[in-house]
Ligand code: SF4
C-alpha cells in the first residue's frame with residue numbers, strides 16, 4: 428500500500444465509527460459568524476430586530492472570493508456584533524439570532540432532476556449562492572477553489588473520505604450513511620471540472636461504497652491508516668506519487684481534492700437549492716460523557732453541544748476545535764459551530780500534557796515523524812527566540828501543521844506551538 432514518509436501509526440478506540448450521526452436540537456441563541464472561511468468577511472444584510480428564516484441571506488460581500496452567510500433557523504436578530512471570538516484566536520463580526528422554535532425556511536427552488544444539463548458556470552453560481560466552502564483545514568470558498576482548478580489543467584478529482592484526525596469519524600459516517608448522494612455529488616464536480624479520472628480515498632474499504640459507485644470511472648483507494656494521511660499534500664503523494672510544490676496546491680499537479688461533506692453540500696446546493704446551514708463533526712475525547720457524531724446548525728454554541736452530549740466528564744482540561752493533534756485550544760465554550768468545525772475534542776484535566784522546560788537532546792524523533800521532511804527541532808528553536816527569517820531558511824512555510832513533532836517529542840517540547848507562533852508572526856509582518 429503506497430504511503431508517505433513520517434507520520435504516526437496510532438492505536439485508538441474506534442467505536443466512534445459505529446455511531447450514527449445525530450441531529451443536535453436548536454439552542455436558545457445562535458451566533459452566526461460573518462466569516463467562516465479564509466477570505467473577506469461578509470457585511471451584515473439584516474439589522475437588529477429583523478425576523479429571519481432558515482436559508483435567508485444575512486451576510487454578503489461583493490468580493491468574488493467570498494460566499495454568502497445564511498440564517499440557520501427562523502427567529503429574531505438579537506444583535507449584530509463586530510467582535511465575536513473566532514476559533515483561530517481573533518475576532519469576527521457575527522449575527523446573533525434568537526430562534527423562535529418554528530424553524531421556518533425561506534421558499535427553496537423546486538428540486539431539479541436535470542441539474543447535470545446545466546452549464547459549469549451555472550453550477551458554480553448555484554454553489555456560490557448556497558455558501559458552500561471547502562470543509563477542510565483551511566476552509567476556502569468552494570467557487571474560488573474550483574475556479575482556480577479550472578484555470579489549470581486539471582485531470583484528476585480526488586474525493587477525500589479520510590477523517591482529518593484519528594479520533595474523528597464524521598467523514599467515515601457520511602461515507603457509510605450517504606453513499607449514493609456522494610456518488611451523485613461527484614458527478615456535478617466532474618461536470619464542472621471536466622475530469623474523467625476520479626479517486627475516492629478511504630482509510631478502510633467500505634463495501635457499500637464500492638457497489639454504489641461501480642457505474643462510473645471512480646476508483647476507490649484504500650490508504651494506510653496513518654496520520655496525517657488526510658492532508659492534501661499526502662493524499663497526492665500516496666495516490667498519484669506526485670509532490671505538490673512547497674507554496675503550491677493540488678491543482679499545480681493537475682488534481683482537485685474535495686472532502687465528502689463538501690461533495691454533499693454541492694449536491695444539495697445544485698439539486699435542491701439548499702444553502703449550507705449545518706455542519707457534521709465528531710465530538711470526542713475522555714472529557715465528555717458521551718462522544719458522538721453530530722450534525723448541528725451553524726451558530727450553535729459549543730456549550731449547547733456538550734450539554735446535549737451529557738456534559739463534561741470530570742473536570743474539563745482543554746476544549747479543542749479540530750482534533751488533539753492539529754486542533755486549536757479554545758478559551759470559551761461560547762464559540763459556535765461554523766463551516767470550519769472539523770471536530771470537537773475535550774481533554775479532561777488529568778490528561779493534560781505538562782509542558783516541560785527540558786532542552787532538546789537531539790534524539791531525532793521529531794525529524795523521523797515529520798511528514799514534510801523538515802527539521803522541526805531547528806525550526807521551533809528559531810521561532811522560540813524570534814528568529815523567524817532563520818526559521819524560514821529551514822522551510823517553516825512547508826510545515827503542514829500536523830503536530831506529529833510535538834506528539835513524539837520525549838522532552839515534551841511544544842514544537843508545534845512555537846512553529847505556529849512563528850507562522851503567525853510572519854503572517855503579521857506581511858500584513859503590516
Ligand atoms: S514540523 Fe510541521 S509538518 Fe513537520 S511534524 Fe511538525 S507540525 Fe508536522
Ligand code: SF4
Pocket residue numbers: 786787788789790791792793794803804835836837838839840842
Ligand atoms: S523529538 Fe524533541 S528532543 Fe528529540 S530532537 Fe526533536 S525536539 Fe529534540
